[in-house]
Amino acid sequence: MACGSTSLGNGEATWFCCGNAWGPCAAAGGGACGTCKSSALQAAWPNASKACWDITRPDLCGEKLPRRGCGSAIKVRHLCSGASVCVTVSDCGPRTRSFCGESSCCDGVCRSNRVIDLTPAAFSVIGSLSSGTLPVSLYE
Amino acid sequence: MSAHRMSDPLDRRRFLTAAALRGATVVGTGVIGATALGAVDADAVFAAPLRRPLDPAVPAGAFVEGRITSIDGGVLEVAGSHGDYARVRVTGATSVWKVRPTTAASIETGDGLYARGVPMPDGTVAADAVWVNIVNLHTTIRGIEKTRLHLAHGSHEIVGNLLPATSSASYSGAAPTADLSGLRIGQGAQVLGAWRPSDDSVDIVRVAVGPGAGHRR
Numbered sequence: 001m002a003c004g005s006t007s008l009g010n011g012e013a014t015w016f017c018c019g020n021a022w023g024p025c026a027a028a029g030g031g032a033c034g035t036c037k038s039s040a041l042q043a044a045w046p047n048a049s050k051a052c053w054d055i056t057r058p059d060l061c062g063e064k065l066p067r068r069g070c071g072s073a074i075k076v077r078h079l080c081s082g083a084s085v086c087v088t089v090s091d092c093g094p095r096t097r098s099f100c101g102e103s104s105c106c107d108g109v110c111r112s113n114r115v116i117d118l119t120p121a122a123f124s125v126i127g128s129l130s131s132g133t134l135p136v137s138l139y140e
Numbered sequence: 141m142s143a144h145r146m147s148d149p150l151d152r153r154r155f156l157t158a159a160a161l162r163g164a165t166v167v168g169t170g171v172i173g174a175t176a177l178g179a180v181d182a183d184a185v186f187a188a189p190l191r192r193p194l195d196p197a198v199p200a201g202a203f204v205e206g207r208i209t210s211i212d213g214g215v216l217e218v219a220g221s222h223g224d225y226a227r228v229r230v231t232g233a234t235s236v237w238k239v240r241p242t243t244a245a246s247i248e249t250g251d252g253l254y255a256r257g258v259p260m261p262d263g264t265v266a267a268d269a270v271w272v273n274i275v276n277l278h279t280t281i282r283g284i285e286k287t288r289l290h291l292a293h294g295s296h297e298i299v300g301n302l303l304p305a306t307s308s309a310s311y312s313g314a315a316p317t318a319d320l321s322g323l324r325i326g327q328g329a330q331v332l333g334a335w336r337p338s339d340d341s342v343d344i345v346r347v348a349v350g351p352g353a354g355h356r357r
Contacts, residue, residue, distance in 0.1 A: 014330070015276050020221035022207050022252035023335035024275055024342060027296055037222060038254075039205040095278060098328040099350035102313030112313070120271075121203040124256045129271045130237050132332045132346065 003075035003086035008138035009065065011115030012104045013076055014094050015123035015132070016044060031091030033070035037119065041085060043074060044093030044117035052092035061100035061113045072140070076116060078126040079135040080106035085118075085125040093117040104135040111135035202265045204228050204255040211249060215264060218253055228255045229264040238272035239306065239334040239343050247272055250337045273334040275342060281327045281349075289323070289344065291331060299341040300331060310348040323349065 017025035018036035030036050032048055046056035047065045058065050068074065068089055077084040094117040103110040116138060120129055127134045206220035216228040230236070230244045234257075238246045247253075247270070254274065257267040279298065283290030289300040308316035309323060323329070330348040335341075 016278070017275070021205075022221060023273065023337070023340070024277055024293055024296065024298055027294060039203055039220065039222070093278075095328065098278075099313070099330070099348070102310075102348070102350055120205065120254045124203060124254065124269070124271075125201070128237075128269065129254060129274050129276070130241075130332070130345075132276055132330070132348070 003073045004140050005075075006140055008074060008140050009063070009115065010079070010111050010135070010137040011063065011113045012099075012102060012111055013116050013118055013123065013126075013134045013136040014114055015120055015129060016091075016093060016117045017120060018042075018044075018091055033090045035070070036090040039121050040090070040119060041087050041122045041125070042090035042119045043076070043087040043122060044091035045072070045074070045089045046092070046094065046096050046115065048089055048092045056093065056096050058096035058113065058115065060097045063096060063113050063115060065115060068140070074116065075139040076118065076122070076126065077137045077139065078106075079109060079111060079137060081126065083126040085122050087118060087122045090119075091117070102133075104133040106135055109135065111137075201268075202257055202259045204253065204257070204265055204267075206253060208247065208249055208251045208253055211247065214244075216247065216253065216255075216270075218255075227264040228253070228257065228270065229260065229266045230270065231266060234267045235269045236272065237270070237274060239303070239345060244270075252335060252337070273337070275331070275333055275335050277331045277333075277342075279329050279331050281323060281325050281329050284323060284325060288341075289329075289347070291329070291342075299339075300333065300344045300347075301336075301341055303343055303345075307344045308346050310346060312349070312351045316346055320347070323347065 017038045018028045018031045046058045047053050047067045072089040075086050094114040096114045099114050103112045204226045206218040208216050209219050210217040214230050218226045236244050252273050254271045255267045256269045257265040260266050277293050279291040279293045282292050291298040291300050309320045310316045311322050327349045332346045333342045333344045
């Protein structure tokens, strides 16, 4: 897996659980790619497939996110701290269309629309799970 | 990365390592979040990413997920969800979240856990931050009562407990408010909260609802 420096856009990152897990996450399963684990550096991407796109519909929020299938590498960089993590696409999500216009801010700078869902392991590399969302830039 | 490291007023990784090696465990004393160098702001600590060290002698960060099977002094024995096993060391520099920033005294056997920290020579992970029972679920609101929400998460039903002075709602990305009257049955809702192992319900910290498809602000 290699992450590059070509911009894929920016927006909000959220987090989710997948794979074998405890509590309400116990039924999450391995995700659309069948390989998703909360403890791995992985992510859900809204355009992991045509079927995925039909569910997430980021275009309804003005987002043009390219098709990147299972195993694709994406670097997620916190907009303010500069902390970054390289993840592989392992599921479909987030459901961008349900939260059009939602923003996350840091140091007075905001980014809108949910563009990537990170596993807890990946999200915690660049921020706190208790924040729920983070403003990020994406690269490949 | 070097610029970040040089500008850090306190290198948490080195501090954690030192704290763990010196056996500075203070579980149950109620002083988690305070260090020998002064109080640590809980929000800032949780938000601070654990950066990769420049010094190759300092190992990269570790992440632990699973359920706590026992608590032995300052060490949490954790059974991972994929059959793995880990020991998480809680020190005076560890920040603990369980519904809210709290102390290690609130951690119980049976709790679910995510921990971020540093692998130690003795095989433990010295935790920088521990999130206990935290969940972040995409749900649909199926019912609304005064003290709880009924939520659908996939094919499962979840009871979400509304906590006075804690539960908040965020409407269409606006700042969280204690006014939950805008929630509606049928809405898609992102629920950040803490799972209760005793009854499988979730204590709701924040519920976020959006305007839905095609609505732009």
